[in-house]
Each structure stands twice: as C-alpha cells, then as structure tokens.
Amino acid sequence: MKYGQFKVDQIITDFEHTVHADGFTNIVYTFLTLNAPLTNPKLDDYKHMFDTFQQQHYHEFLFHYKQRNKRCQAFIQTMKDFDQHKKPKKKEYQALVKTLSTYKDVLGTLPGGHLNGVPFIFTQRLVEHWFFDQVVALRKRLSLQPPGLVPRSSESLIYPVEEDNKWSGHTRCPANRLVSTKMSFSFAVYLIRVGYETQDTVKEKWSLDIPDRAVKENWQLGIPHTEEQHNWVLFQEDTEEVHPILSEIQSVQQTVSATVVRRLHCGQNPQEINEACREQIVDAYDFSIQQRQKNNKRKYDQFKETQERALHTTIEENKELKAQLQSVTGILRGIEKENADLQDQLYTTIDASRRTGQEYNRLRADYNQLYYVLEQSRVR
Numbered sequence: 105m106k107y108g109q110f111k112v113d114q115i116i117t118d119f120e121h122t123v124h125a126d127g128f129t130n131i132v133y134t135f136l137t138l139n140a141p142l143t144n145p146k147l148d149d150y151k152h153m154f155d156t157f158q159q160q161h162y163h164e165f166l167f168h169y170k171q172r173n174k175r176c177q178a179f180i181q182t183m184k185d186f187d188q189h190k191k192p193k194k195k196e197y198q199a200l201v202k203t204l205s206t207y208k209d210v211l212g213t214l215p216g217g218h219l220n221g222v223p224f225i226f227t228q229r230l231v232e233h234w235f236f237d238q239v240v241a242l243r244k245r246l247s248l249q250p251p252g253l254v255p256r257s258s259e260s261l262i263y264p265v266e267e268d269n270k271w272s273g274h275t276r277c278p279a280n281r282l283v284s285t286k287m288s289f290s291f292a293v294y295l296i297r298v299g300y301e302t303q304d305t306v307k308e309k310w311s312l313d314i315p316d317r318a319v320k321e322n323w324q325l326g327i328p329h330t331e332e333q334h335n336w337v338l339f340q341e342d343t344e345e346v347h348p349i350l351s352e353i354q355s356v357q358q359t360v361s362a363t364v365v366r367r368l369h370c371g372q373n374p375q376e377i378n379e380a381c382r383e384q385i386v387d388a389y390d391f392s393i394q395q396r397q398k399n400n401k402r403k404y405d406q407f408k409e410t411q412e413r414a415l416h417t418t419i420e421e422n423k424e425l426k427a428q429l430q431s432v433t434g435i436l437r438g439i440e441k442e443n444a445d446l447q448d449q450l451y452t453t454i455d456a457s458r459r460t461g462q463e464y465n466r467l468r469a470d471y472n473q474l475y476y477v478l479e480q481s482r483v484r
Contacts, residue, residue, distance in 0.1 A: 108231040108275025108338045115215050116225060123211060127169035128176045132207045134161045139201055140226030150197035179207055217336070231277055235336040239278040242297060246290040249283040263300065273340040280337065293318050298336045360384055 123133045138153050145153075162183065172180070186192065186200050208214075216224025217235030227233060243249065260281045263274040274280055279298040285291055292312045295301040296319050303314050360381050367377045 107271070107340060108234075108277060111275070111338050111340075112216070112229060112231045112234060116229060119215050119225070127165055128172070128179070129210050131161060131165045131169075132179070132204075132210055135204055136208060136211075136223075137226060139205070140222065147194045147197070150194065150201070151192075154197070154200075175207065175210060179204070215335075231275055231338065234277040234279075234338060236278045239298070239336060242294065243282070246294050248290060248294055249285065262295075275338040277336070277338045287312070289314070289318075300337055300339070356385060 120133075122129075124130050135157055138157050142149055142153060166180070169176070182200070182203050186196070189196055192200075214223045214225050216229070216233075217239075218224060218237040219227045219233045221237065224233060224235070260283065261274070261276065262280050262282050264272055265274050265276060266272060279300070287310050289312065292301070292306045292310065292314055296303060296306060296314060301309075303316075303319065306312050306314055363381060363384055364377055367380065372380075
C-alpha cells in the first residue's frame with residue numbers, strides 16, 4: 105500500500121501551491137530548490153546554478169512582480185550588489201548563498217522536517233525520511249534506538265502496515281520504525297509525543313500514568329510545537345472504509361499493467377494496447393460504479409426505512425401525547441366549571457349575607473324605635 109508516499113506527495117503539492125501563489129515566495133523557493141542539490145560545490149557549480157536561476161527565473165520575476173515589500177526589496181538589492189562583482193570568487197558565491205538562504209522564513213513552516221540537516225522538501229521526498237532528524241533527536245533524548253535510513257524488515261515497525269492481510273492505516277515513516285522494544289515509560293512518552301497514542305490510550309492499553317510534565321518537557325531542544333509534531337506520523341483513520349477504495353484502485357492498476365506486458369510480449373502496437381487498456385479501465389470502473397450504486401441504494405433504503413420507522417414511532421407517540429393532552433384538557437375544563445359553580449355559590453352566599461345584614465339592621469332600628477316609644481310611655 106503506497107498510501108504513505110502518496111500522502112507525502114499531496115502535502116508537498118498543497119504546500120507548493122501556496123508558495124507559487126506569490127511571486128516573491130516563489131522566487132525564494134526556486135532559489136532554495138536549485139541550491140539544495142549542491143554538495144561540496146566548486147566555483148563552476150555555483151556559476152552554473154546562478155546562471156540558471158537568473159536566466160530562467162529571476163529576470164522574469166523582476167519583470168512581472170511589482171508589489172515589493174521590504175524583504176523583497178532587500179532580496180533584490182542583494183542580487184544587485186552581487187552583480188557588481190565582475191568575476192565572483194567562490195567565497196563570494198558562498199556569502200550570497202548564505203544571505204539568500206536567510207529568506208527561507210518567508211515560506212513559513214516547510215513540511216516534512218529535515219534529513220541530515222537538509223529540509224525534507226529539498227530531498228528525494230521519500231516517506232521513509234519524513235521528519236527523520238526530528239525523530240532521531242527525540243529518540244536520543246529518550247534513550248531509544250534511532251531508526252535506520254531505509255528499514256527493510258517488518259520487525260522494525262512499531263505499528264504493522266498490514267494486519268490480517270489488510271492495510272492498518274499506518275505507514276513506513278520514521279516515527280513508526282524502531283528496533284523491537286518492550287513498553288516502558290520512555291517508549292510511552294515517545295508514542296504520545298509523535299502522535300500515535302494519547303495519555304488516556306497509554307493508560308488504557310498498558311496501565312501507565314504519564315504526567316503532563318513528561319509529555320511537554322524538553323521542547324527547548326529544537327523539537328517543534330505539538331501541532332507540527334503530530335504530523336511526524338502519517339496515519340489514516342477509518343481504514344475500514346478507505347482500504348476497499350485503495351485496494352480496488354491498486355487491483356485495477358495491477359490488472360492493466362499485466363495486460364500491457366502481455367500485449368507487448370505478443371508484439372501488439374502501442375496504440376492498440378492503449379485502446380485496450382482504456383477499455384479495460386472503463387469496464388472495471390463501470391462495474392465498480394454499478395456496485396457502489398447498489399450499495400448506495402441499499403444504504404439509502406435502510407436509511408429511509410429507519411427514518412420512516414422513526415417517523416411512525418414519533419407519530420404514535422404524538423397521538424398518545426395528544427390523547428393525554430385532551431384528557432388533561434377535559435380535567436382542567438371540569439375544574440374550571442367547578443370553580444365557576446363555586447364562585448356562583450360564593451356570590452349567592454355573599455348576596456344572601458348582605459341581605460340578611462340589611463334585614464337585621466332594619467329590625468334593630470324598629471326595635472330601637474319601639475323601645476324608645478315604650479320608655480316614653482313609662483315616663484308619662
């Protein structure tokens with residue numbers, strides 16, 4: 105499974121797309137790319153490299169790129185100053201390379217770390233070298249065995265690339281390569297720091313409690329921040345879904361390759377081979393598309409059935425709730441009616457009480473009057 109290499113290639117493609125979007129970052133990147141292959145260069149090597157840089161790239165940049173910030177102007181001024189030398193010597197070329205290389209920061213973080221001090225992006229860009237120097241530095245710090253440059257045996261993989269003849273989602277990046285070792289505190293810290301495990305998974309799998317301090321310490325040794333560090337491992341999640349797709353593509357590729365070899369061996373001309381291969385690819389993917397359509401229809405039908413069942417359950421629940429609501433509403437209406445009757449009775453009682461009071465007052469007044477008349481008659 106070449107997923108790891110394809111992943112690396114895509115990361116670099118995405119990075120270069122952002123670099124090429126701006127003329128200044130592009131010319132800096134072009135210079136660094138041309139300079140990177142020079143190992144122990146001679147004067148003629150420097151001269152040839154700068155001639156190529158100026159004739160094929162730099163002059164076009166000067167003509168088209170007009171929105172120049174201070175860094176860009178300083179870069180251009182450095183090139184102008186160098187042009188003052190009629191016959192530059194090797195040490196002058198070396199000084200120019202050193203100065204122009206300081207503009208690397210305008211590119212941002214270069215993907216892939218370093219290999220023997222050289223940025224990964226200026227090497228062969230092999231997945232086996234992904235963040236190689238950083239992985240070696242971390243392992244030395246934790247007293248773990250550093251990886252070899254190109255491991256050949258599956259025993260050197262911490263997490264197997266294949267399990268039960270299926271891709272596990274892991275790759276052959278340096279962070280996944282280590283001479284066989286037992287689980288230890290340092291090894292657990294390593295797995296967390298490169299991004300394979302977390303403190304929780306280490307505790308769950310091996311009953312090791314790794315404190316935050318052990319995970320976060322020693323960053324001053326040149327080890328990148330956590331966000332970049334977790335890119336040291338190239339790992340694909342959800343392999344149960346991804347594996348069949350990549351396996352199908354790989355199978356078609358192998359079948360078509362075998363067809364090409366067989367037809368070439370039989371002496372068939374390239375045009376006929378090309379047409380036959382195209383037809384074979386189309387047939388393979390037509391069948392694949394039909395299968396996926398069937399699978400998608402099956403998943404859709406299952407989803408639709410689930411949704412309909414859920415909708416039916418919801419409707420039934422709503423009916424039951426509606427019946428309960430109607431029952432409660434009836435009870436409330438009965439209570440409201442009883443309250444109204446009680447209120448009427450209360451008003452009737454109050455009215456009767458008021459009339460009784462009035463009658464009492466009238467009788468009392470009559471009594472007082474009769475009593476007064478009686479007393480007057482006694483006086484006479």
